Amino acid sequence: QKEVEQDPGPLSVPEGAIVSLNCTYSNSAFQYFMWYRQYSRKGPELLMYTYSSGNKEDGRFTAQVDKSSKYISLFIRDSQPSDSATYLCAMRSDNYGQNFVFGPGTRLSVLP
Amino acid sequence: GAVVSQHPSRVICKSGTSVKIECRSLDFQATTMFWYRQFPKQSLMLMATSNEGSKATYEQGVEKDKFLINHASLTLSTLTVTSAHPEDSSFYICSASSGRYETQYFGPGTRLLVL
Numbered sequence: 001q002k003e004v005e006q007d008p009g010p011l012s013v014p015e016g017a018i019v020s021l022n023c024t025y026s027n028s029a030f031q032y033f034m035w036y037r038q039y040s041r042k043g044p045e046l047l048m049y050t051y052s053s054g055n056k057e058d059g060r061f062t063a064q065v066d067k068s069s070k071y072i073s074l075f076i077r078d079s080q081p082s083d084s085a086t087y088l089c090a091m092r093s094d095n096y097g098q099n100f101v102f103g104p105g106t107r108l109s110v111l112p
Numbered sequence: 113g114a115v116v117s118q119h120p121s122r123v124i125c126k127s128g129t130s131v132k133i134e135c136r137s138l139d140f141q142a143t144t145m146f147w148y149r150q151f152p153k154q155s156l157m158l159m160a161t162s163n164e165g166s167k168a169t170y171e172q173g174v175e176k177d178k179f180l181i182n183h184a185s186l187t188l189s190t191l192t193v194t195s196a197h198p199e200d201s202s203f204y205i206c207s208a209s210s211g212r213y214e215t216q217y218f219g220p221g222t223r224l225l226v227l
Contacts, residue, residue: 034215043118043205043218044156088155090216099146100216104155 003027006089006103015112019076023089023103026070030091030101033065035074038086038105047087048074079110115139116208118219125196126227133191133222135206141186142208146216147179150203162189196226 006023036044048063050056056063062075089103115138125131144163148156162168162183170176180192193200203223207216
């Protein structure tokens with residue numbers, strides 16, 4: 001079993017839809033959870049950064065962490081064509097020196 | 113804040129030459145910098161982790177003598193691809209972190225094409 005699993009997609013939705021992106025993980029030591037957005041031929045851009053369980057909202061984006069289920073989600077409301085990109089989840093433990101573990105990414109296409 | 117730059121953004125070189133890629137944290141001090149490689153439509157592959165003033169830690173399968181990493185200051189790390197070959201053609205991305213509880217901020221990437 002991979003440490004972090006993520007459906008690679010592609011996921012196609014109509015403009016205005018609510019998008020749900022998810023990752024599951026196996027290491028219960030993970031405490032920090034991140035979502036990055038990567039446009040084609042660009043470096044990843046940090047969208048959300050959360051610690052432990054709970055929800056965090058930033059504009060149209062909401063990140064959820066359920067540590068009991070080892071499951072994290074990113075919701076995008078009122079999706080726009082400009083949201084079309086690859087979304088990477090990443091996580092790490094509290095153990096200094098422990099590198100981040102990235103999911104493989106989900107390709108999202110928002111159709112106008 | 114938290115801006116990371118990379119230079120060059122794109123480089124084409126002949127087989128056998130060496131290429132240096134710079135990664136700079138512009139508005140924060142990066143105690144740790146990471147170098148990744150990414151093939152088309154694939155996820156990030158961590159190559160090495162470097163802490164300022166110490167030797168880089170390479171991931172399994174990454175040749176230290178081929179991919180030279182220097183992290184001489186808190187704002188600059190360099191990756192040198194020595195004796196580049198066509199199979200080294202890829203998208204190289206760096207990231208930087210300012211501390212133990214901080215996340216990684218990525219540079220825009222460098223596209224390397226070896227002819």
